[in-house]
Amino acid sequence: xxxxxxxxxxxxxxxxxxxxxxxxxxxxxxxxxxxxxxxxxxxxxxxxxxxxxxxxxxxxxxxxxxxxxxxxxxxx
Amino acid sequence: xxxxxxxxxxxxxxxxxxxxxxxxxxxxxxxxxxxxxxxxxxxxxxxxxxxxxxxxxxxxxxxxxxxxxxxxxxxxxxxxxxxxxxxxxxxxxxxxxxxxxxxxxxxxxxxxxxxxxxxxxxxxxxxxxxxxxxxxxxxxxxxxxxxxxxxxxxxxxxxxxxxxxxxxxxxxxxxxxxxxxxxxxxxxxxxxxxxxxxxxxxxxxxxxxxxxxxxxxxxxxxxxxxxxxxxxxxxxxxxxxxxxxxxxxxxxxxxxxxxxxxxxxxxxxxxxxxxxxxxxxxxxxxxxxxxxxxxxxxxxxxxxxxxxxxxxxxxxxxxxxxxxxxxxxxxxxxxxxxxxxxxxxxxxxxxxxxxxxxxxxxxxxxxxxxxxxxxxxxxxxxxxxxxxxxxxxxxxxxx
Numbered sequence: 001x002x003x004x005x006x007x008x009x010x011x012x013x014x015x016x017x018x019x020x021x022x023x024x025x026x027x028x029x030x031x032x033x034x035x036x037x038x039x040x041x042x043x044x045x046x047x048x049x050x051x052x053x054x055x056x057x058x059x060x061x062x063x064x065x066x067x068x069x070x071x072x073x074x075x076x
Numbered sequence: 077x078x079x080x081x082x083x084x085x086x087x088x089x090x091x092x093x094x095x096x097x098x099x100x101x102x103x104x105x106x107x108x109x110x111x112x113x114x115x116x117x118x119x120x121x122x123x124x125x126x127x128x129x130x131x132x133x134x135x136x137x138x139x140x141x142x143x144x145x146x147x148x149x150x151x152x153x154x155x156x157x158x159x160x161x162x163x164x165x166x167x168x169x170x171x172x173x174x175x176x177x178x179x180x181x182x183x184x185x186x187x188x189x190x191x192x193x194x195x196x197x198x199x200x201x202x203x204x205x206x207x208x209x210x211x212x213x214x215x216x217x218x219x220x221x222x223x224x225x226x227x228x229x230x231x232x233x234x235x236x237x238x239x240x241x242x243x244x245x246x247x248x249x250x251x252x253x254x255x256x257x258x259x260x261x262x263x264x265x266x267x268x269x270x271x272x273x274x275x276x277x278x279x280x281x282x283x284x285x286x287x288x289x290x291x292x293x294x295x296x297x298x299x300x301x302x303x304x305x306x307x308x309x310x311x312x313x314x315x316x317x318x319x320x321x322x323x324x325x326x327x328x329x330x331x332x333x334x335x336x337x338x339x340x341x342x343x344x345x346x347x348x349x350x351x352x353x354x355x356x357x358x359x360x361x362x363x364x365x366x367x368x369x370x371x372x373x374x375x376x377x378x379x380x381x382x383x384x385x386x387x388x389x390x391x392x393x394x395x396x397x398x399x400x401x402x403x404x405x406x407x408x409x410x411x412x413x414x415x416x417x418x419x420x421x422x423x424x425x426x427x428x429x430x431x432x433x434x435x436x437x438x439x440x441x442x443x444x445x446x447x448x449x450x451x452x453x454x455x456x457x458x459x460x461x462x463x464x465x466x467x468x469x470x471x472x473x474x475x
Binding site for chain 1: 418421425429434441444445447448452453454455456458462465468471
């Protein structure tokens with residue numbers, strides 16, 4: 001009867017545990033990375049929209065001023 | 077347990093008068109001067125007279141001295157056919173001498189233990205000599221080691237005196253004379269109580285075999301007589317001359333001298349008769365050297381076996397030795413040594429690895445979360461700005 005190879009048993013157990021833990025952490029980091037990418041895309045979209053609005057705001061402001069002058073009520 | 081001295085000549089030497097022994101030694105020394113030994117005497121460091129040997133030292137310094145002398149002399153193991161069983165005895169003797177646990181000479185409860193070492197040389201006549209160590213455990217016990225180097229044809233005697241009931245080892249010195257004076261220091265380090273001197277044949281250069289008490293006494297007395305005889309003859313002639321002259325009371329001194337001479341002569345005749353008896357016995361039964369050697373070997377082997385038995389018995393009764401020699405308890409180690417906790421080892425290893433990995437992923441997660449929050453904040457800011465601009469650009473309400 002051969003004696004139990006303790007070193008081999010420990011190595012196998014460690015490999016199993018680390019593999020399982022690596023899988024769990026890999027899933028977690030992947031999820032976080034996706035969330036981070038989504039947040040960044042959202043931020044970029046919002047910034048793009050904000051930049052667009054800022055560029056268009058002076059034109060809109062002048063149009064609004066002209067409209068107000070034209071639509072001013074008659075004074076009796 | 078005390079055994080008598082193994083070498084009769086030693087005992088005879090001890091029983092001989094100091095004068096006989098002295099003259100005998102002189103003859104021996106004269107022979108040595110005429111024929112110096114080829115081999116140097118063994119160098120044995122003198123032990124302090126007041127220092128008792130440590131209990132852990134190898135057995136019997138005198139026995140060791142015998143072995144050392146043999147080794148110094150460089151004598152090869154006996155090869156002469158006459159040694160026979162002596163060769164085995166020689167080997168055994170050496171093995172015994174090399175054993176540090178050989179029971180040294182000491183007395184236990186007043187009973188001495190005899191240790192014997194057999195030193196054999198094949199030089200010359202293939203003389204078998206024994207080193208007899210004896211302790212009687214009493215006061216004034218004498219231990220004598222007689223080692224003879226046949227190759228060098230040198231008789232050396234080491235007399236070791238045991239002091240007191242403790243059988244304290246005083247010293248072991250090799251000496252070429254009977255004075256007990258060390259050649260190195262000139263101090264008297266031991267007391268010579270006897271000699272085991274054997275005749276050295278000047279023609280053949282061989283040592284005579286071990287003799288009996290009578291032969292030893294005869295050898296010593298013959299040496300003494302060589303000096304006394306001229307004086308005896310002279311005194312006898314003077315006494316006879318005084319008697320023939322019919323001297324009166326004034327010749328009383330001469331008569332006394334004559335009486336002394338007569339006594340000496342009577343003693344001389346008695347010795348001559350004893351000498352004739354020894355010669356007759358020797359002629360009738362010539363010494364069988366082989367048989368004597370075999371007998372000596374058997375005797376010394378028996379002594380060694382007895383010494384070993386004593387030592388073995390001592391070891392058997394020694395609790396420390398018994399504990400050391402006890403067989404290992406096979407069950408005990410199994411109980412004492414717990415089996416390795418594989419689960420604990422696996423858990424520890426997994427925890428260490430997962431903890432390290434968790435730290436790495438946690439840092440990465442925090443980084444991603446911060447980046448995501450930054451992007452969301454940026455998006456909210458942009459959306460807020462967009463809403464504000466949208467409100468600003470909305471047309472005014474009409475009332």
